Amino acid sequence: xxxxxxxxxxxxxxxxxxxxxxxxxxxxxxxxxxxxxxxxxxxxxxxxxxxxxxxxxxxxxxxxxxxxxxxxxxxxxxxxxxxxxxxxxxxxxxxxxxxxxxxxxxxxxxxxxxxxxxxxxxxxxxxxxxxxxxxxxxxxxxxxxxxxxxxxxxxxxxxxxxxxxxxxxxxxxxxxxxxxxxxxxxxxxxxxxxxxxxxxxxxxxxxxxxxxxxxxxxxxxxxxxxxxxxxxxxxxxxxxxxxxxxxxxxxxxxxxxxxxxxxxxxxxxxxxxxxxxxxxxxxxxxxxxxxxxxxxxxxxxxxxxxxxxxxxxxxxxxxxxxxxxxxxxxxxxxxxxxxxxxxxxxxxxxxxxxxxxxxxxxxxxxxxxxxxxxxxxxxxxxxxxxxxxxxxxxxxxxxxxxxxxxxxxxxxxxxxxxxxxxxxxxxxxxxxxxxxxxxxxxxxxxxxxxxxxxxxxxxxxxxxxxxxxxxxxxxxxxxxxxxxxxxxxxxxxxxxxxxxxxxxxxxxxxxxxxxxxxxxxxxxxxxxxxxxxxxxxxxxxxxxxxxxxxxxxxxxxxxxxxxxxxxxxxxxxxxxxxxxxxxxxxxxxxxxxxxxxxxxxxxxxxxxxxxxxxxxxxxxxxxxxxxxxxxxxxxxxxxxxxxxxxxxxxxxxxxxxxxxxxxxxxxxxxxxxxxxxxxxxxxxxxxxxxxxxxxxxxxxxxxxxxxxxxxxxxxxxxxxxxxxxxxxxxxxxxxxxxxxxxxxxxxxxxxxxxxxxxxxxx
Amino acid sequence: xxxxxxxxxxxxxxxxxxxxxxxxxxxxxxxxxxxxxxxxxxxxxxxxxxxxxxxxxxxxxxxxxxxxxxxxxxxxxxxxxxxxxxxxxxxxxxxxxxxxxxxxxxxxxxxxxxxxxxxxxxxxxxxxxxxxxxxxxxxxxxxxxxxxxxxxxxxxxx
Numbered sequence: 001x002x003x004x005x006x007x008x009x010x011x012x013x014x015x016x017x018x019x020x021x022x023x024x025x026x027x028x029x030x031x032x033x034x035x036x037x038x039x040x041x042x043x044x045x046x047x048x049x050x051x052x053x054x055x056x057x058x059x060x061x062x063x064x065x066x067x068x069x070x071x072x073x074x075x076x077x078x079x080x081x082x083x084x085x086x087x088x089x090x091x092x093x094x095x096x097x098x099x100x101x102x103x104x105x106x107x108x109x110x111x112x113x114x115x116x117x118x119x120x121x122x123x124x125x126x127x128x129x130x131x132x133x134x135x136x137x138x139x140x141x142x143x144x145x146x147x148x149x150x151x152x153x154x155x156x157x158x159x160x161x162x163x164x165x166x167x168x169x170x171x172x173x174x175x176x177x178x179x180x181x182x183x184x185x186x187x188x189x190x191x192x193x194x195x196x197x198x199x200x201x202x203x204x205x206x207x208x209x210x211x212x213x214x215x216x217x218x219x220x221x222x223x224x225x226x227x228x229x230x231x232x233x234x235x236x237x238x239x240x241x242x243x244x245x246x247x248x249x250x251x252x253x254x255x256x257x258x259x260x261x262x263x264x265x266x267x268x269x270x271x272x273x274x275x276x277x278x279x280x281x282x283x284x285x286x287x288x289x290x291x292x293x294x295x296x297x298x299x300x301x302x303x304x305x306x307x308x309x310x311x312x313x314x315x316x317x318x319x320x321x322x323x324x325x326x327x328x329x330x331x332x333x334x335x336x337x338x339x340x341x342x343x344x345x346x347x348x349x350x351x352x353x354x355x356x357x358x359x360x361x362x363x364x365x366x367x368x369x370x371x372x373x374x375x376x377x378x379x380x381x382x383x384x385x386x387x388x389x390x391x392x393x394x395x396x397x398x399x400x401x402x403x404x405x406x407x408x409x410x411x412x413x414x415x416x417x418x419x420x421x422x423x424x425x426x427x428x429x430x431x432x433x434x435x436x437x438x439x440x441x442x443x444x445x446x447x448x449x450x451x452x453x454x455x456x457x458x459x460x461x462x463x464x465x466x467x468x469x470x471x472x473x474x475x476x477x478x479x480x481x482x483x484x485x486x487x488x489x490x491x492x493x494x495x496x497x498x499x500x501x502x503x504x505x506x507x508x509x510x511x512x513x514x515x516x517x518x519x520x521x522x523x524x525x526x527x528x529x530x531x532x533x534x535x536x537x538x539x540x541x542x543x544x545x546x547x548x549x550x551x552x553x554x555x556x557x558x559x560x561x562x563x564x565x566x567x568x569x570x571x572x573x574x575x576x577x578x579x580x581x582x583x584x585x586x587x588x589x590x591x592x593x594x595x596x597x598x599x600x601x602x603x604x605x606x607x608x609x610x611x612x613x614x615x616x617x618x619x620x621x622x623x624x625x626x627x628x629x630x631x632x633x634x635x636x637x638x639x640x641x642x643x644x645x646x647x648x649x650x651x652x653x654x655x656x657x658x659x660x661x662x663x664x665x666x667x668x669x670x671x672x673x674x675x676x677x678x679x680x681x682x683x684x685x686x687x688x689x690x691x692x693x694x695x696x697x698x699x700x701x702x703x704x705x706x707x708x709x710x711x712x713x714x715x716x717x718x719x720x721x722x723x724x725x726x727x728x729x730x731x732x733x734x735x736x737x738x739x740x741x742x743x744x745x746x747x748x749x750x751x752x753x754x755x756x757x758x759x760x761x762x
Numbered sequence: 763x764x765x766x767x768x769x770x771x772x773x774x775x776x777x778x779x780x781x782x783x784x785x786x787x788x789x790x791x792x793x794x795x796x797x798x799x800x801x802x803x804x805x806x807x808x809x810x811x812x813x814x815x816x817x818x819x820x821x822x823x824x825x826x827x828x829x830x831x832x833x834x835x836x837x838x839x840x841x842x843x844x845x846x847x848x849x850x851x852x853x854x855x856x857x858x859x860x861x862x863x864x865x866x867x868x869x870x871x872x873x874x875x876x877x878x879x880x881x882x883x884x885x886x887x888x889x890x891x892x893x894x895x896x897x898x899x900x901x902x903x904x905x906x907x908x909x910x911x912x913x914x915x916x917x918x919x920x
Binding site for chain 1: 781795796797798799800801802803804805807808810837838839841842847851852854855856857858860861862863864865866867870888889892893894895896897898899900901902903904905906
């Protein structure tokens with residue numbers, strides 16, 4: 001369908017389920033109440049690193065109202081993990097971070113459950129703690145996992161340890177090119193751990209069915225991986241586990257990596273339900289979540305770039321230390337991504353970067369919104385500004401000098417299809433008033449760009465059932481957490497079937513009924529479920545036209561659907577209601593069922609032939625820095641994005657603004673703070689600072705058109721990329737205001753004031 | 763120790779027993795099974811549990827159920843008139859301010875309390891009224907749009 005003919009795509013209809021959410025109907029996991037349910041609670045390690053000498057649960061079991069107490073001994077001795085299979089659902093023999101689950105109870109009330117936890121006696125033998133990845137790789141550091149091998153690319157005699165991921169980027173001859181550069185800039189950047197802090201706590205509920213199956217309710221972004229891992233860790237056949245998605249109150253990747261995300265809350269709950277022979281529900285406390293569930297990792301990045309006098313980049317070298325936490329989690333993938341992105345998204349003829357993902361005694365890395373990207377971009381885009389300053393070049397001109405064009409390669413991407421990077425820079429300059437706005441004292445202007453991945457990844461399907469009234473029911477494997485199932489999918493289906501958006505219902509994921517899917521992760525909702533649903537709708541339409549053609553005595557090729565009427569093109573009077581055809585289907589094929597798939601191999605072949613259509617962005621801001629307090633106030637913030645064809649315009653803007661806000665939070669205030677023993681010092685919302693409305697500027701979003709992506713109608717994923725530029729954007733504006741470069745997040749009043757003082761400017 | 767709470771919720775007299783340590787949020791969600799008010803931080807920091815208590819927005823997670831005795835409570839469930847949404851509810855839908863929607867009930871309650879006071883809120887009024895309501899999805903743009911749209915509709919300007 002040509003763009004000019006689109007009726008619904010690109011508009012902003014009311015979100016599916018919007019009314020339920022504004023009137024307070026219980027649609028979230030936390031609102032579940034199973035009949036006769038017990039309350040589960042988890043005992044967590046009080047040491048960041050210790051041997052478990054013994055666990056005595058006898059006193060806890062004696063408490064009236066306690067129905068089950070479980071430890072590792074009650075579960076199969078089976079481990080889970082994504083790259084390194086290195087973790088039990090309940091710690092076995094050893095704990096590796098404070099918050100590691102050790103035991104769990106199910107009781108008649110939350111109060112009894114909490115009381116029972118206190119009666120479980122665990123004897124620990126504390127071990128030395130390491131929380132800094134750079135220290136953890138040294139030969140004399142404590143060993144976190146005795147039986148996990150080093151990655152094969154690291155020589156056994158290198159004297160390194162605790163490494164679970166190793167990524168090497170190698171292009172050309174960086175050493176030689178660096179030696180021939182006119183200017184070499186060598187810097188170090190560091191980001192801190194943040195927690196995604198979705199507002200709805202993690203929950204799990206589980207119940208044994210009379211037929212021996214286990215039903216699990218989870219507010220997880222990836223119900224199918226949860227099913228697989230629950231079955232594996234509890235020793236159940238896959239088809240005896242059913243996972244039902246309870247609505248999600250936010251996720252941001254923090255609920256995205258199977259059972260890793262919730263530190264195995266789903267299988268632990270399942271184990272309790274098996275032992276107690278009653279339904280069990282676990283609701284994590286928010287402070288408990290901050291110390292136990294998956295996070296956006298800290299990264300330390302060494303970055304060195306050689307340039308010619310005219311601003312042409314000739315080489316980059318670097319090193320990344322990416323913090324996996326106590327288990328590998330998503331750290332290998334995120335650390336690899338961070339390492340690649342440290343090579344930047346500009347032309348880079350020579351490059352050598354090594355990235356290490358390292359075990360430390362902290363909580364575990366998850367695929368939190370743009371895993372690895374925001375960290376790398378803080379380094380890359382702060383560094384670009386530093387180089388421009390040393391060259392005496394305008395930061396935007398320096399970037400424009402090095403942007404790739406269609407057909408070029410960048411680090412990690414062999415070929416680009418078309419490149420919106422330059423246009424986003426030019427528009428951002430115009431919107432922020434680059435070189436035009438007169439800045440007052442202590443004010444500065446900054447810019448930073450970004451990019452994110454497109455296409456390759458798991459496929460997914462869509463099944464569309466056309467009901468006899470002409471409404472449709474859509475089954476996909478992605479969950480709604482303010483993302484495509486509630487926004488874009490109904491629009492795509494409505495567009496193709498000529499029905500109102502409100503006639504489309506996208507069903508919550510139920511692994512017994514929904515098509516398999518890797519989960520609502522990686523900005524892939526619109527690409528996978530959007531693309532699949534478009535094809536499924538077209539498939540349904542083809543079936544409807546075939547049946548309607550008989551009735552209308554016309555060729556199926558001559559039909560169209562408009563306003564729920566199937567009619568002969570050019571002869572609107574010759575028509576039949578969609579509902580009639582759908583009803584008549586009962587006596588023909590039973591029901592019109594459209595099927596569609598996102599075929600990953602096709603996407604990859606397309607990308608190989610024509611190049612990647614990945615999105616680019618530029619953010620720019622004006623800040624005011626108080627020389628007295630170090631406080632940074634953002635006065636203006638613009639975000640220019642190429643996300644291809646927007647499907648639901650307001651949802652796309654919302655994704656951009658929300659993602660930017662999360663990284664603005666990380667830039668200005670957010671971090672999980674640890675002491676040297678690995679204890680989290682700010683687990684509750686009282687101490688964990690996040691952006692409130694007072695702190696946030698209005699983010700002025702501009703969408704760039706004309707760069708179609710590989711999603712339906714030319715859409716690109718929009719959920720993560722806006723997380724990429726903000727940290728460097730703000731740091732660059734601070735540099736512009738003060739002449740002081742701050743290389744370590746957060747850009748909090750304390751850190752800014754320290755930077756100003758060290759530079760003799762405060 | 764359990765006690766009896768006699769209160770008025772959304773105009774209805776309610777009498778139910780609860781443990782002395784029960785918070786108003788637990789009383790609403792667990793005792794009365796009114797799930798609209800949301801549990802999040804449980805420390806009065808995020809605003810997801812906001813209800814109107816004798817005309818003022820409060821965090822129900824750090825208010826005791828016992829304090830509801832004799833009070834007038836309005837929750838998110840009490841705003842719509844049958845199928846007709848309150849203007850604040852409608853504005854949140856119309857502006858795309860409802861992403862995951864988890865902060866939405868608390869937000870709507872805080873905004874209703876604000877617009878009950880003034881239908882011409884300044885930027886400072888808005889900041890003061892909802893600075894205790896954290897939204898992690900929207901970056902706040904669309905929420906601000908919703909507040910202005912609701913104000914305009916209530917005042918007959920839109």
